[in-house]
Amino acid sequence: MTQLKNPQILFASDLRDGEVLFLGASGWARDHRQASVARDSAEAAALEARGKADVAANRVVDIYLADVAIGAGGAPEPLHYREKMRIKGPSVRRDLGKQAQLAQAGEPR
Amino acid sequence: MALISDGKFVENDWRHLADEEDLPKAGKIIVSQKRLDDALAVLPADRPLGVIVANTTDPADLAPHFARLALIAVAFPAFADGRGFSLARLLRRAGFTGELRASGRLVADQSVHARQCGFDTIEIPADLAARQGEAQWRAASGAYSEFYQEGYGARGSILERRRKATS
Amino acid sequence: MTAHDPQQAARPNAPTTTYLYDSYDTAFVRERVAEFRQQVARRLDGAMTEDEFRPFRLMNGLYLQLHAYMLRVAIPYGTLTARQMRRLADIADKWDKGYGHFTTRQNLQYNWPKLVDVPDILEALADVEMHAIQTSGNCIRNVTADHFAGVAIDELEDPRPTAEFLRQWSSLHAEFSFLPRKFKIAVAGAAHDRAAIKAHDIGLRIHRNDKGEPGYEVFVGGGLGRSPFVGKTVREFLPREDLLAYLEAILRVYNRFGRRDNKYKARIKILVHETGIDEIKAQVEAEFAAMDRAPFQHDAQEFARIAGFFAPPPYETMPAMSAALEEAKRANAAFKAFVEVNVHEHKTPGYAIVTVSLKPIGGVPGDATSAQMRALADASEKFGFGELRVSHEQNIILPHVKKDDLFALWRTLDAAGLATANAGLLTDIISCPGLDYCALATARSIPIAQAISRRFADPERQRLIGKLGIKISGCINACGHHHIGAIGILGLEKKGQESYQITLGGDPSLSASIGELLGPGVTADQVPDVIEHIVDFYLAERQGDERFIDTWRRLGHARFKDVLRREGEDGADI
Numbered sequence: 001m002t003q004l005k006n007p008q009i010l011f012a013s014d015l016r017d018g019e020v021l022f023l024g025a026s027g028w029a030r031d032h033r034q035a036s037v038a039r040d041s042a043e044a045a046a047l048e049a050r051g052k053a054d055v056a057a058n059r060v061v062d063i064y065l066a067d068v069a070i071g072a073g074g075a076p077e078p079l080h081y082r083e084k085m086r087i088k089g090p091s092v093r094r095d096l097g098k099q100a101q102l103a104q105a106g107e108p109r
Numbered sequence: 110m111a112l113i114s115d116g117k118f119v120e121n122d123w124r125h126l127a128d129e130e131d132l133p134k135a136g137k138i139i140v141s142q143k144r145l146d147d148a149l150a151v152l153p154a155d156r157p158l159g160v161i162v163a164n165t166t167d168p169a170d171l172a173p174h175f176a177r178l179a180l181i182a183v184a185f186p187a188f189a190d191g192r193g194f195s196l197a198r199l200l201r202r203a204g205f206t207g208e209l210r211a212s213g214r215l216v217a218d219q220s221v222h223a224r225q226c227g228f229d230t231i232e233i234p235a236d237l238a239a240r241q242g243e244a245q246w247r248a249a250s251g252a253y254s255e256f257y258q259e260g261y262g263a264r265g266s267i268l269e270r271r272r273k274a275t276s
Numbered sequence: 277m278t279a280h281d282p283q284q285a286a287r288p289n290a291p292t293t294t295y296l297y298d299s300y301d302t303a304f305v306r307e308r309v310a311e312f313r314q315q316v317a318r319r320l321d322g323a324m325t326e327d328e329f330r331p332f333r334l335m336n337g338l339y340l341q342l343h344a345y346m347l348r349v350a351i352p353y354g355t356l357t358a359r360q361m362r363r364l365a366d367i368a369d370k371w372d373k374g375y376g377h378f379t380t381r382q383n384l385q386y387n388w389p390k391l392v393d394v395p396d397i398l399e400a401l402a403d404v405e406m407h408a409i410q411t412s413g414n415c416i417r418n419v420t421a422d423h424f425a426g427v428a429i430d431e432l433e434d435p436r437p438t439a440e441f442l443r444q445w446s447s448l449h450a451e452f453s454f455l456p457r458k459f460k461i462a463v464a465g466a467a468h469d470r471a472a473i474k475a476h477d478i479g480l481r482i483h484r485n486d487k488g489e490p491g492y493e494v495f496v497g498g499g500l501g502r503s504p505f506v507g508k509t510v511r512e513f514l515p516r517e518d519l520l521a522y523l524e525a526i527l528r529v530y531n532r533f534g535r536r537d538n539k540y541k542a543r544i545k546i547l548v549h550e551t552g553i554d555e556i557k558a559q560v561e562a563e564f565a566a567m568d569r570a571p572f573q574h575d576a577q578e579f580a581r582i583a584g585f586f587a588p589p590p591y592e593t594m595p596a597m598s599a600a601l602e603e604a605k606r607a608n609a610a611f612k613a614f615v616e617v618n619v620h621e622h623k624t625p626g627y628a629i630v631t632v633s634l635k636p637i638g639g640v641p642g643d644a645t646s647a648q649m650r651a652l653a654d655a656s657e658k659f660g661f662g663e664l665r666v667s668h669e670q671n672i673i674l675p676h677v678k679k680d681d682l683f684a685l686w687r688t689l690d691a692a693g694l695a696t697a698n699a700g701l702l703t704d705i706i707s708c709p710g711l712d713y714c715a716l717a718t719a720r721s722i723p724i725a726q727a728i729s730r731r732f733a734d735p736e737r738q739r740l741i742g743k744l745g746i747k748i749s750g751c752i753n754a755c756g757h758h759h760i761g762a763i764g765i766l767g768l769e770k771k772g773q774e775s776y777q778i779t780l781g782g783d784p785s786l787s788a789s790i791g792e793l794l795g796p797g798v799t800a801d802q803v804p805d806v807i808e809h810i811v812d813f814y815l816a817e818r819q820g821d822e823r824f825i826d827t828w829r830r831l832g833h834a835r836f837k838d839v840l841r842r843e844g845e846d847g848a849d850i
Contacts, residue, residue, distance in 0.1 A: 013340055015319075015320070015326075015391065016320070016390060016391055016392050017344070017345075017390040017391065017392070018340055018341075018343075018344040018345035018388075018389075018390065018391060019343070019344060020342075020343060055326070057322075058319070058320060058321070058322045061326050061340065062340065080772070081711075081772070081773070081774065082342075082711065085342060085711055085712070086342055086343065089343055090343065090387075090712040090713055090722075091712055091720060091723060092640055092712050092720075092722045092723060092726070093640075093712075096373055096388075097343050098343075165532075188328070188454075189331050189414070189454050190454065190536060191414075191451070191452070191453065191454025191455060191531055192531060192532055192536075194450065194451045194452075194453075194454065194531070195451055195528050195531045195532050196532075198451055198528075202566070202567075202568065216324065216328050218311070218315065218332055221448070221450060222450040222451070222453055222454070223450075224450075225450030225451075226450050226451050240322070240323050240324075241318075241323055241324075245318065245323060248314060249311075252307060252310070252311045252314075253304070253307050253311075253448065254303060254307065255300055255303065255304070256448065256450070257304075257444045257445055257447055257448070257449075258445065258449055258450065258451075259520070259571035259572055259575075260568065260570075260571030260572075261450050261451070262450070266571075267300040267304075267444075268444075268574070268575075268578045269574075270300065271298070271300070271578065271581065272574055272577060272578070
């Protein structure tokens with residue numbers, strides 16, 4: 001078991017509707033703040049194993065681990081700009097995607 | 110392995126002969142390409158013989174043996190590797206009239222491609238057959254009533270039907 | 277009124293302006309929908325794995341992207357009826373988020389469909405003779421053609437019958453559905469190639485031999501992407517009756533010998549490059565000679581049947597000049613500007629071709645809301661025999677507008693936010709969706725287009741600059757066709773940041789050329805400045821009415837690089 005260079009969360013896409021999902025403690029979440037954070041290689045492997053099981057169960061597709069930094073409120077924030085896009089939605093349509101769902105729910109973005 | 114013919118699972122009376130195994134005294138065997146010369150030399154002329162070939166095979170290499178071969182199996186290393194479909198066409202063009210078999214992890218949805226290109230049968234591994242049973246193969250086989258391409262399949266193309274309708 | 281009146285069944289002898297399905301075509305798309313419905317069910321219950329499902333999902337136009345699935349609807353040779361456009365609007369509202377994106381291959385993309393809804397979407401498309409067949413996957417894709425087909429003043433022959441003939445031939449082709457990679461065909465039938473045929477796997481240029489018989493110059497091995505190539509002639513004159521057989525020969529050579537070891541080296545352009553055009557030509561001709569051509573002997577008859585559908589609409593006999601138009605231009609400066617930029621000469625006196633720009637200043641290039649789609653459908657019925665075109669420049673064309681009606685049309689378009697007078701000008705930018713949508717992208721492209729558009733918003737400045745094509749791709753796959761933009765922009769990643777490489781001198785026409793790199797990548801913020809420096813240099817140096825590409829060719833690339841080096845001395849990292 002080794003320490004990871006950065007903490008990681010597991011991304012996936014929902015097979016039925018294509019939405020971005022994050023593996024959390026109690027299953028798949030649509031909000032990245034509920035993602036389980038892996039801090040060492042064993043935790044990362046465990047996340048991947050759970051993800052693979054749900055790929056085999058035809059629940060999700062395209063699973064992968066992504067590096068994050070833990071933000072001020074304790075939320076995992078992706079480091080790469082591609083994953084930063086995936087937790088929000090199109091930058092040119094702020095009224096669509098997760099950023100809009102959260103805005104509707106009254107959450108600050 | 111499971112064997113599909115025309116959307117149905119059928120008995121397979123052919124057996125793949127491993128290279129290290131001796132040529133048997135009876136039975137319908139499919140030998141590998143590199144074993145073919147040996148089999149041709151040793152087996153009696155009336156013994157049904159099959160060969161399994163790579164999808165990159167030059168049909169000219171097999172043409173001299175067409176009369177002797179009852180079956181040619183074309184290996185599909187991956188179901189999305191479509192070279193076997195061209196090879197089937199070329200083998201038929203070169204005059205092969207025996208059984209053409211597609212062998213590999215083909216999915217039911219490739220029934221029509223295989224049939225239209227001249228394959229008679231499709232041979233798939235057991236684990237795949239367990240997931241894609243006869244109902245799926247039957248449905249896939251009959252998914253389309255007509256095709257646009259001329260010179261493929263036994264049925265004739267949409268273009269011919271249109272022409273006959275106007276004449 | 278065309279035969280596309282939804283109130284009436286198609287009447288066999290009624291004039292049509294585009295292909296109408298017969299019972300075979302209808303049965304085929306219905307069977308395709310039924311097949312896909314089963315495939316989705318089998319995917320959801322696990323009978324098909326994702327790896328097994330993927331090629332079939334792609335062959336029905338369905339991608340998995342950054343935020344959601346994406347469905348690419350085929351618009352064969354870019355031709356749509358009003359009824360079809362309305363259905364696209366309805367689908368956007370019912371199953372997506374109220375808009376669609378018109379693409380650089382004349383198709384339409386929805387960005388938010390759910391897999392479980394796609395069979396119903398395909399059913400709704402089949403109702404109006406549309407589909408999403410083979411808009412993705414390692415198969416033959418949408419055959420594209422000149423968006424001015426049938427009406428261009430420089431047209432030798434309408435390329436759409438050829439495109440429709442090939443569309444049918446390539447639909448569910450049993451031998452060529454599992455190619456090494458995608459395969460794109462384009463057809464040109466005019467002196468000016470508006471379909472960029474030399475940037476396609478197969479390009480077909482319609483022309484006639486010395487006896488006046490119709491045929492094609494066949495180009496092979498063009499393509500953009502990681503390694504851009506201009507297509508090479510494999511046959512100078514192919515008689516029309518041999519078209520399907522010859523293309524089958526090319527596809528067979530490609531299917532057999534195209535590389536399958538490396539996804540980025542799998543297109544036919546690589547096979548041509550690595551084998552040599554002479555050897556490829558020899559192999560194709562040998563295959564063509566060895567084929568049994570008897571099945572094709574009646575092709576001319578089917579071609580004629582198809583060509584019969586592409587008749588001109590019932591134009592009125594009009595004078596070439598429209599007094600009403602001239603008066604309206606005098607009275608309204610904005611309208612005059614629209615006519616001068618967005619309206620093009622028509623082969624029939626008294627008529628015009630109108631480009632409806634989907635590039636409003638600061639907008640998302642190529643996007644249209646469902647309301648705009650309906651407005652376009654209505655406008656086409658009121659002013660254009662119910663027919664529209666989608667250009668690979670991501671604009672909509674109304675190909676049959678009476679000059680007398682142009683002012684009324686413009687007013688209608690203006691009310692719908694569709695009257696931007698920038699067709700072919702600098703702000704008529706072609707841009708792929710980029711990292712805002714696409715899972716393959718390395719950088720965003722749309723915000724770059726928006727920033728350039730806002731910087732050059734002034735219409736007079738744009739008209740002073742004249743025709744200048746900017747094309748932006750968000751990754752090396754080059755769906756924005758940046759290689760053949762007079763100014764091309766490629767978005768990459770450099771040290772964890774989005775970085776933009778600029779190329780100059782691309783040309784999509786028959787004198788095709790690939791753009792040359794200007795220098796190392798710059799940041800998003802710097803792009804509008806760089807474009808401005810390049811454009812200002814062009815304006816200072818151009819002679820007469822030289823287009824940008826002409827000035828660039830005359831002065832040479834080094835002079836343009838120098839401009840930016842000088843600017844760079846001020847500290848900008850260029």
